[in-house]
Amino acid sequence: MSSTTPVIAIFDVGKTNKKLFLFDEHYNMVHERSARFIETVDEDGDPCENLESLRLSVFDSLREVFKKKEFEIKAINFSAYGASFVYIDENGEPVAPLYNYLKEYPEALKKQFYDQYGGEADFSVATASPVLGSLNSGMQLYRIRHEKPEMFAKIKYALHLPQYLSYLISGIPCSDITSIGCHTNLWNFNRNTYHRWLGNEGILEKMAPIIASDSVVPAAFPGNNYSVGVGLHDSSAALIPYLVNFTEPFVLISTGTWCISLNPFNNNPLTREELELDCLCYMGYKGTPVKASRLFAGFEHEQQVKRITEHFNTSAAVYRNMDYDPGVIDRLKLRGRNETPRETEAPLTASLFGQRDLAAFADDVEAYHQLISDIIGQQYRSTQLVLKNSNVKRIFVDGGFSKNAIYMNLLASVFPGREVYAASMAQATAIGTAVAIHKHWNTRTLPGDIIELKYYSVTQALAKSDE
Template sequence: MAGMRAGGVVAVFDVGKTNIKLSAVDADGHVLETLSVANPVREGPPWRHHDLAAIRGWLLDGLGTLAKRHALQGFVPVGHGSGGVLALADPDMGDGAALPMIDYEQPLPEDIREAYAPLAGPFFDRGSALMHGATHQARQLFWMEREAPQAVAAARWYLGIPQYWAWVMSGVAVSEASVLGAQSHLWNVPERRWAAIVHARGWERLMPPFARAWEAVGPIRPALAARHGLPQDLAIFAGGHDSSVNYYRYQAAGLREASVVSTGTWIVGLSGGTPLARLDEHRGMTCNSDVFGAPLGGVLSMGGREFAAIAGSDAPAEPVAVETAARLAARGTMAMPSFGDSDSLFPGSAGRGHIRGEPPATPAERKALAVLHCALLTAECLDALGPGRDVVLDGSFVREPLYPALVAAFAPDRRVRFSLDAYGVAAGAALLAGHGERSQPAPVDLSEAGPLPPVFIAYAERWREAVRRDALAAPTS
């Protein structure tokens, strides 16, 4: 079917772990209006799960609201890659799910963990190390199979989050490379084939045909359009993984060689120039896929959780002053990784986070230390991805003016720019809808990180040396 017409408005449905957003976005990626709601999670049985029925009601009501104010032509779903939906044959059979969608932060039963580990295959079949909780779509499907084999046998599809919502809206089920390439453990990105576990478990029957993220898989189902006052010809796109769609935003702008670091709960670094041989699963590195199906070197650090642990609950709203951060740097006050339950780039560091040197004395100093620490983590992510001059930072951290300047100071051989657009995923998704029509690079507004005093360069060198010493002293398992 036809996709977007010139000048159209796209509804972007962004399903995050904590929050869900529905935005009206123009063809150049400018957000016109956004609705948001918390992503509801229900306790079991059989496990903690997302309330798909509640989300569907909110989505359709929201689309009806946006359609009254904007000339909607397309619907693009995006979402995180750490969950999927085991679906029935008909999206109107209840919420369409054969079993509740597992919350990936749900603790994993030990017998499932032990039984799954030897089935997971080599690194490129997985795309990552075995991560915390119930992360990984293949592990969730294995858990479902062990817990409720009859429900799995009766299911028709297993769908990533964006493709589930494309199916709900259009009735057409598809697979998509960037979602499967986000540590699903179902897809070998470099070889562009199903992971061995898919064949070993007989899951091929659950995997629908592939579509590109920018492909319109069908129009909206007529009954939905009529019931909710939506255009009968609303194009439903396959959609993709949130970080890969954000990365596509810069690809569409012509920045194909840049390393892109998105910040929030996770610091997510992606680079198309990282050699596959450089990827180290023991240092939080991943093999992702861009929306074209090509490998992206990735690195993950739970920066948002580190920030919260250091800054505390009473962090001031005011930006961190350069003088405050310079004072901490001069006296050698350092936050050492890792405060959360993930090693990330620093094997053996989980739960060992601590402050070294004179502790911060005020909330402003604690916030300054948190910003210093997260900038250092970002620089380490860039170092892991390998050489490459151009860097783009975006997400929640760049709203702190000192953060991009610190990253530039800690990575002096790179050109660091940043985007203050708070809706990068929505912008990338809207650009996807116009992928086939675009003849010029998409517009993107980037700012340049400014210079800082040399005290910060010396501080980074001392911090890295301390991290190396801690790594040598850490107990080995």
């Protein structure tokens, strides 16, 4: 007799790739399907997500996996990028495009908003939201309210993208704190409730009821026995496996185009200075703030590697697995004695490396070690912003830089009092989204080996240097 495998289906919707994963009860991925859509344009001709393609893709993908008799779907959950609303009418139909969070925001309207609600600095501190225009999703609603009153009148609910995806399957409109609490201008972190401007503008009534991120709702289709999660903001989802696996305070540096340092154990309110240095707060899935600082280091790395490859006539592939050479770092440090220690003055927007003359380096290995050293100078300052006044002993690094031996060794050397680990976990966001509702679909205890760790110690780096 053939047995079926109980699984959870996770939709992980990024800007570029839309993926569907099936995980078994041990969190092994047993099926994956990927799709990419052609963007469409909104009424102003600006690029935006093709909402209809996305909706149809969700149903097509589910139909396909329901046909697979070897799997029994116990639950479905969703993670998606933030700062994006789907506006639905009383019949659940979208009444507007899914506006792109990079859409330019009218300066006059922005000025009107901040002038009315306390000024940029005070408002940003209260909502833990740097001034980011359309990237503050609440500002998209404010714009519709003032520029398109007829459209605004038709909106029954404004659902963040993960909650809209959940709504497609459950038919239950809801809001989730991980989406509301991430640089949206919607949440007053000081008072732990919506900011008063929502009531003043008639927007509060268009926010669906908040449902706990780790809860489930029934599916809309009769005769099924699976649960539906309410969906999560992807940045918060990626942190969940760490929160579940480690009880000791830690910081996670999630590396990619942006390197985001996340500290779930720092409850100090954001200051104006921190906001100016690109700090913000995410809301964790249990409803507590996660202090975060951002650094554009992945992008910077990509740009500067291009400079190195052009100057030394090499291939970018060489630097993916380059070994750490402490001798090279020692030489660079000796040479640096005559330089002004500009690390403290370097802005967090670009590393010092962009100002360096490549002809000063003996070879590309030396130049690349210097690039990573300069990036670590910035990374130290960025991570230090969220480490301040918290008793964190461990730093985990995941994403691209976790596989970079030079980055990891130098990071360990600038944080000598803390344990530094490269962490690897396939599909962290999707697994976090599944783990969030573990108790509602999985009969087994959570496995302790979801995350693979590799320890980097300062003493190892020094020992190599002495050999």
